[in-house]
Amino acid sequence: MGVTTAETYAEFAAREAHGVSPIYERLSRAVAGDATIHELLETVPEAKRQPNLLFGVVRLLGGPVDDPAAFRDFTVARWAEIAPNLRGRATQTNEPGRCAVLLPVLLRLPQPLALLEVGASAGLGLYPDRYSYRYGDRRLGTGGPVLECDLTGVEAPDRLPEVVWRAGLDLNPLRVTDSDDVAWLDALIWPEHEHRRARLTTAAAIAAADPPHLIRGDLVDDLPALVAQAPAGATLVIFHTSVLYQVPDDRRQAFEELVQTLPGHRISVEAPGVVPFGDLPPAPDDTLHNVVALDGVPLAWARGHGQAMSWFAG
Incomplete structure (x- = not known):
């Protein structure tokens, strides 16, 4: 039942x-x-x-x-x-704060990077190199919104990634230059979260000044063609955050099978059980946490808006 x-x-x-x-x-x-x-x-x-x-x-x-x-x-x-x-409609929450939990993983990969986000919404997750971050006492970056993350279990990042290509795939890509699309992104921000509302405005301005390559398409049928557009000489990173729970089980399974055949690396940030893993250590508390994984290997727990990350991998 x-x-x-x-x-x-x-x-x-x-x-x-x-x-x-x-x-x-x-x-x-x-x-x-x-x-x-x-x-x-x-x-x-x-x-x-x-x-x-x-x-x-x-x-x-x-x-x-x-x-x-x-x-x-x-x-x-x-x-x-x-x-x-x-x-x-769909819950296309495009929270730039999630870049704070992507950053420690992205920096483990050979630079420069070609980023491809599955379920990209308006593509605000494609600019981890343009935002600023605060992990405890450590501050990185000088532009964009400041993304704060309570990071434990691993050393805080000390640099920003080098991104040379950014693209996104979504069933209904949103445009930061479209007032109706921005109104929907704003409506998805929780009522008290004025810091996220201000963050959306700043991140949207960054995306509008250098628009990402967003494609309307399906995460199985249309992903290989977009992967083929990634430039040679850059490390391809396919990533998705809080997306697959909205995908029917059969399509989710097809995506799992497909992505293992594609070049590059994959970062997943999804709720437990959405991406298949073996045993996981206990989450930090009873609130909902996502599992951050690289190429199918779980690395850390993360809160949904990127506000906290607890690294557990060796």
Whole structure:
């Protein structure tokens, strides 16, 4: 038996929003106990019932999320408008902060790099060389937003990577020069996270000044052709962060088989169980952590927005 809608929202409240977004934690707990909202959500595909998507759509349409009762009234009254948005959109959270957990892995690879992001959204994860970072007392970089990461278990990076090519693949690539696309990216940022909203603005300006090569396509059918465009003389890195949980099991398996046949390296940052691994050490705590892996070898735990990374590999 699958996970119920109530369980999905209760888990989101406890493991993702708790300690990170009091507004979403309170709202998720309310939705978890609301049979009327459950009935509405069950009219859309299961993959489209997730909290981040529903909350983002309501925010995009101007609805309230800070008051559960007002949220319920809005959702019920505007369901005819909300439902098609749920069906037609995806949680394309394009969080530049995730570059802070990519950086320690990227620097282990021969430079320069050719970066290819699967599930790239607007491509803001393709600029790890253009951002600044703070790992404890260590500060790197002089441009872009400052990405802060609580890094343990490994020495903090002391330099930025050299990137000579950047490309992205997405079923629905977003453009930072399109106001509607930027509005959706903004709606996906959690209510209290003004630092992430400011980070989005700064990162979007970097991408707009030097747009990445974004392709509309499928992660299996269209990946080999994009890989073939990577320049010779650079280390190809195929990476994806919090993407594969949205991919149906059969396509996810096909991607796993395909990516092992492609040149270069692969970095995955996904929730446990999404990418197959053997035994993993315990996560730092009960909040949701992703597994950071290089070429199928797990290296570290990381929080979803890149705010913390706990290295466990030798």
